[in-house]
Amino acid sequence: DVFVGYLFGRTKATEVAHVIQKGDIVVDATCGNGNDTLAMLKMVTDDSDGYGGHVYALDIQKDAIESTSSLLDQTLGSKEKERVKLFNICHSKMEEIVPENSRVRMVAFNLGYLPGGNKSIITVSDTTLSALKAAERVLMPGGLISLVVYIGHPGGREELDVVEAFASGLPVSDWVCCKFQMLNRPLAPVPVFMFKREK
Numbered sequence: 001d002v003f004v005g006y007l008f009g010r011t012k013a014t015e016v017a018h019v020i021q022k023g024d025i026v027v028d029a030t031c032g033n034g035n036d037t038l039a040m041l042k043m044v045t046d047d048s049d050g051y052g053g054h055v056y057a058l059d060i061q062k063d064a065i066e067s068t069s070s071l072l073d074q075t076l077g078s079k080e081k082e083r084v085k086l087f088n089i090c091h092s093k094m095e096e097i098v099p100e101n102s103r104v105r106m107v108a109f110n111l112g113y114l115p116g117g118n119k120s121i122i123t124v125s126d127t128t129l130s131a132l133k134a135a136e137r138v139l140m141p142g143g144l145i146s147l148v149v150y151i152g153h154p155g156g157r158e159e160l161d162v163v164e165a166f167a168s169g170l171p172v173s174d175w176v177c178c179k180f181q182m183l184n185r186p187l188a189p190v191p192v193f194m195f196k197r198e199k
């Protein structure tokens with residue numbers, strides 16, 4: 001049931017709510033304009049009593065960190081905002097900022113470039129692969145790696161190949177790896193991947 005909600009598209013709260021629980025630690029590996037960061041924060045926070053976990057939100061672009069910070073300022077109170085930790089670093093370095101021995105329930109990637117931003121700053125195969133390996137190491141059993149991949153820009157198809165090869169190599173005894181995509185948009189299928197760690 002974790003995967004069913006993804007049939008038509010992007011990372012949305014309802015679709016990963018089966019996995020993320022209040023109080024969890026989650027990582028937004030490409031926070032961009034902060035939309036996914038905000039959605040993930042809502043999933044780890046209990047509105048009724050303020051109990052909540054943390055979102056570690058990363059982006060290689062300072063503009064993206066500022067954009068995410070501004071969205072959070074507009075939407076959240078100061079106590080809630082404290083639950084989001086923003087880092088202007090490459091996602092391949094996520095282990096440097098996620099507290100050691102923390103149990104990370106989800107690492108979300110929305111690859112490509114910042115909408116409305118500098119289109120020359122994009123995720124690239126090498127660091128995406130390093131980040132996936134880091135995500136594999138920090139993720140707790142029962143946790144989820146999600147990716148939305150775009151192939152329309154230079155390097156997009158190579159990055160897609162890297163993501164698929166990474167998932168194909170994960171042991172079937174420990175991982176369930178799925179891909180969904182729009183079959184009637186061959187030039188822009190927007191594949192969505194979910195890799196669930198069973199053990």
Ligand code: SAM
Pocket residue numbers: 029030031032033034035036037058059060061064089090091092110111112113114115121122123124127
């Ligand atoms: N999830 C975002 C949102 O809700 O607005 C959109 C993300 S956007 C499609 C991709 C982001 O990845 C861009 O903001 C870009 O700066 C960032 N990025 C590119 N390379 C990166 C890297 N190596 N590490 C972390 N972020 C990176």
